[in-house]
Amino acid sequence: MVISYLLWCLGLVGLCGMHRFYNGKRISGCLWLITFGWLGIGQIVDLFNIPELVLQAERQQGSLERQLLLLARSSGSAGFTINDALLAVPDPALGSKRLRSEIDRMLRAELLDVANDPAGRVIYREP
Structure with missing residues (x-):
């Protein structure tokens, strides 16, 4: 989860959506990258959604x-x-x-x- 938060911080310098790529959300990661995180709004919302994103990625991957x-x-x-x-x-x-x-x-x-x-x-x- 720490890595996801660190990747989210890249959005502060214009590389939005890296945390989504890391958690297996490639399509929305591309959208976040192209639109600068839906003009920052999506990026801020994701700050609170990261625990759920990580949980979904772990469930998909399995042990x-x-x-x-x-x-x-x-x-x-x-x-x-x-x-x-x-x-x-x-x-x-x-x-x-x-x-x-x-x-x-x-x-x-x-x-x-x-x-x-x-x-x-x-x-x-x-x-």
């Missing part, structure tokens, strides 16, 4: 654990690799380090199983 479980289920016995997971999870800020730590946590909790495919790659799948 990382849930996304990885869905990926494991959809990939079946073939499993998925780290690269598959990085491409499947829509969070651009997610790095491979955080993804690996989440997969390790899920392995310890026995939510995922680790194996090798015929090519020798490490794959993860449902137990």
Whole structure:
């Protein structure tokens, strides 16, 4: 939420709508950028709407654990690799380090199983 407020502050120097882009509202982000936040009125209203914008974005994204479980289920016995997971999870800020730590946590909790495919790659799948 802090990042959203910091991006909102860019509207004070003419870059309105950056907080909307960050929270997945690309169309309204473009409108805010082109119209200077509806001449500042929309930008001010958004100052109070940021908590709701962030909540909506988090709901749409779902938890990382849930996304990885869905990926494991959809990939079946073939499993998925780290690269598959990085491409499947829509969070651009997610790095491979955080993804690996989440997969390790899920392995310890026995939510995922680790194996090798015929090519020798490490794959993860449902137990």
